[in-house]
Amino acid sequence: MAIDTVGxxxxxxxxxxxxxxxHAGKIDPEDIEAYMAVGGYATCSDVLQSMTPAxxxxxIRNSGLRGxxxxxxxxxxxWSTVAKxxxxQKYIVCNGDEGDPGAFMDRSIMEADPHRVLEGMMIAAYAVGASRGYLYxxxxxxxxxxxxKHAIKQAEKHGLLGINISxxxxxxxxQVRLGAGAFVCGEETALLASIEGRRGQPRPRPPYPAESGLWxxxxxxxxxxxxxxxxxxxREGAEWFASIGTERSKGTKVFALSGRIARTGMIEVPMGTTLREIIYDIGGGIPDGRTFKAVQTGGPSGGCIPAAHIDTPVDYESLKQVGSMMGSGGMxxxxxxxxxxxxxxxxxxxCMTESCGxxxxxxxxxxxxYGLLEKISEGRASLDDLALLEDLCDMVANTSLCGLGQAAPNPVxxxxxxxRDEYMAHIVDKTCPAHVCPVSRKEAVR
Ligand SMILES: Cc1cc2nc3c(=O)[nH]c(=O)nc-3n(C[C@H](O)[C@H](O)[C@H](O)COP(=O)(O)O)c2cc1C
Known part of the structure; x- marks a missing residue:
């Protein structure tokens, strides 16, 4: 049995x-029978036999599920926009590009339960009227x-994919399409360009892919x-799903927990669980007698949430309120x-190296x-440089073409x-309080 996957x-x-x-870590992901033994493909079959696409x-609308x-x-x-x-010809695409540092949720889901992803796509394709699809x-x-790829072959053999299903x-x-590892190719319009065989660069929206996507x-x-x-x-009903989570963020969220924490790995919690519960009750707290300082959520597009906000619930709105975002789930x-x-x-x-240009x-x-941050970390920056950095944050966020540039200033x-006191220490006192930056090495020589 091939269960070398993480739950x-x-x-x-x-x-x-x-x-x-x-099912992650519990069933053999390479065996369709194992998936079927836990009820796999029964939901899709029920949907096709007894429900209209509408x-x-x-x-799905009543469940409150958000992307x-x-x-x-x-x-x-x-879904209703695509259906209308x-x-x-309509297409369905699964975005499995997952390129943010610290994120490995989607990879683990695809490795641990590939048939679950395929079954979700089949139901979605039926609902919107798509007959062809790609997993990128x-x-x-x-x-x-x-x-x-193996799961697709097995599903085809069982008549679950192909012509006149069930x-x-x-x-x-x-079909599976491979991305070459550019972060920007996770952005939907760049991803679609890449599937079409063009350079993976975003384009302005509208038109949104729901109306004009692949070809x-x-x-x-x-x-x-x-x-x-x-x-x-x-399977369980929209009401059941909507009863989990908070008023505007329903269901659960999978997070990839990493960094300075006792237990690293994948977790799945109801929306509204606090950062404290995640870091201490699930993650086992901070090792080596050190203290918690901050948690970065939302990857390079997100922000650092300090200890003062450790009781923030993880839901779309609360994370935004404290200056970060849910993102795809890196923590x-x-x-x-x-x-x-x-x-x-x-x-x-x-973000600078992943910018498509x-x-x-x-x-x-x-x-x-980046040049200004380098100056600050080397103890060469002035307060004017800091003001320029703040102006650039505004300009880049408000004028970039896609989400990569629009969100790149968020960590800053x-x-x-x-x-801010740490920036001031580097600029005014020419010191790095955590002794990490090059300025602290200069300090040691002085
Ligand atoms: C720079 C950039 C990278 C992105 N990377 C991903 C990614 O790796 N996976 C993903 O699902 N969405 C990614 N997105 C968001 C997609 O553009 C799109 O919103 C998403 O795939 C829609 O799926 P959802 O509605 O189910 O969330 C990225 C967006 C940007 C701007």
């Missing part, structure tokens, strides 16, 4: 709720790719975890040995911001909001 971290304090990860969309790929867009609304869009997965995820008029073919046809694009939520919603914990200027510089360097604000702006903005 969720142990749940000693009963804080987790496994919906997406219910009824499926209504259920798990970052922006939290209502899934039912997107005109076009003889970064090439650095060879095990996920192997298992998805004797109904519904037909669907799915100009209406295209539904959702994240891996979003699709993995579809089966339980239709990097930092202790008092981290320098927040260095953290901001790390994330900004990531198509728009000037992102291509040039992130490089200028959030660290300036909560840890």
């Amino acid at each position: 969720a971290l142990p749940d000693e304090n009963g804080k987790q709720r496994l919906i997406v990860l219910e 009824e499926v969309i209504e259920q 798990r790929g970052g922006a939290g867009y209502p899934v039912g609304l997107k 869009a005109h076009g003889s 997965v970064r090439a650095e995820y060879p095990l996920a790719i192997k298992r998805l 004797g109904t008029p519904f037909s669907l073919s799915l 100009g046809c209406p295209t539904l694009i959702n994240n891996v975890e979003t699709y993995a939520n579809i089966v339980p919603i239709l 990097i914990v930092m202790d008092d040995s981290s320098c927040m200027v260095d953290v901001a510089k790390y994330f900004l360097e990531f 198509k728009c000037v604000p992102c291509r040039v702006g992130t490089a200028q911001m 903005i959030s660290t300036l909001r909560y840890f």
Whole structure:
């Protein structure tokens, strides 16, 4: 049996709720029979036999499910837009690009339960009227790719994919497409360009992919975890799903917990669980007698949430309120040995090198911001440089073409909001309080 996959971290304090990860690490992901033995494909079969596409969309809408790929867009609304869009050919796409530092949720879901993702896509394709689809997965995820391809072959053999599925008029073919590992290719319009064989660069929206996506046809694009939520919603009912979580953020969220924390790995918690519960009750707290300093959520587009906000519930709105975002689910914990200027510089360097270069604000702006952060970390910056950095944050966020540039300043903005004293120490006192930055090495020589 090929269960070399990870499930969720142990749940000693009963804080987790496994919906997406219910089978992760428990069934053999390479055996369709194992998936069927736990009820797999029964939901899709029921849907095809007894529900109209409009009824499926209504259920998803009533569940309150929001996209798990970052922006939290209502899934039912997107599905109904694609269903209503005109076009003889419609496509369905699964975004498995997952490129943010510290994120490994989607990879683990694809590796641990590939049939769950496929079944979610089948139901979605039926609901919106798509007959062809792609799973776009970064090439650095060879095990996920192997298992998805194998799962597609098995599903085809069982007549679950192909022409006239289960004797109904519904037909669907799915293929895996490999991404070459560019962060920007996770952005939906860049991803679609990449599938079409063009350079993976974003384009202005509208038109949104729901109306004009792959080869100009209406295209539904959702994240891996979003699709993995579809089966339980239709199996247990929209009301059941809507009873989990908070008023505006329903269901659970899978997070990849990493950094300075006793237990690292995947977790799944109801929306509204606090950061404290995640870090201490599930993650086991901060090791080596150190103290918690901040947690970065939302990857390079997110922000650093300081200890003062450790009781923030994880839901779309609360995380935004404290200057971060849900993002796709990376959660990097930092202790008092981290320098927040260095953290901001790390994330900004990531965005600068991953910028596709198509728009000037992102291509040039992130490089200028990085240069200023370098000056600060080396003790060469003035207060004028700090003012310029803040101006650039504004300019890059407000004028970039896509979400990469628009969100690139977030780690700088959030660290300036909560840890301005550390920036001042580097600029005015020429010292790095955590002894991380080059300025502290100069200090040692002085
Ligand atoms: C720079 C950038 C990278 C992104 N990377 C991903 C990704 O790796 N996976 C993902 O699902 N969405 C990613 N997104 C969001 C997608 O554009 C899109 O909103 C998402 O796939 C829609 O699915 P959802 O509604 O189910 O969340 C990214 C967006 C940006 C701007």
